[in-house]
Amino acid sequence: MDTEQEISTPMRKKYSVVSVEKADPPEGLQAGNWHHYVIGQGSQKIEGYRTGSLKAVTEHAETIASDLNERASSSKSTYAVSKKK
Numbered sequence: 001m002d003t004e005q006e007i008s009t010p011m012r013k014k015y016s017v018v019s020v021e022k023a024d025p026p027e028g029l030q031a032g033n034w035h036h037y038v039i040g041q042g043s044q045k046i047e048g049y050r051t052g053s054l055k056a057v058t059e060h061a062e063t064i065a066s067d068l069n070e071r072a073s074s075s076k077s078t079y080a081v082s083k084k085k
Contacts (some may be wrong), residue, residue, distance in 0.1 A: 005030070016065055018038040022035055033053065035049070036060040
């Protein structure tokens, strides 16, 4: 009889760019070429605004998603508490 067990680990969903759309400037900021982006992981959403071309803002959002995925796969947190001497 085979006693080997298969251990399954849940797949972690990765962050990805959900959308990038032309937008009005956020309240209190100057007019310009604003875009609203959404980065998602399952039901979690991160939203932001940035000025620039559609291509530049999309690349920015993709970089953020990539950084979040890298942090999530790392065993160390990049948000370490610093001690004051």
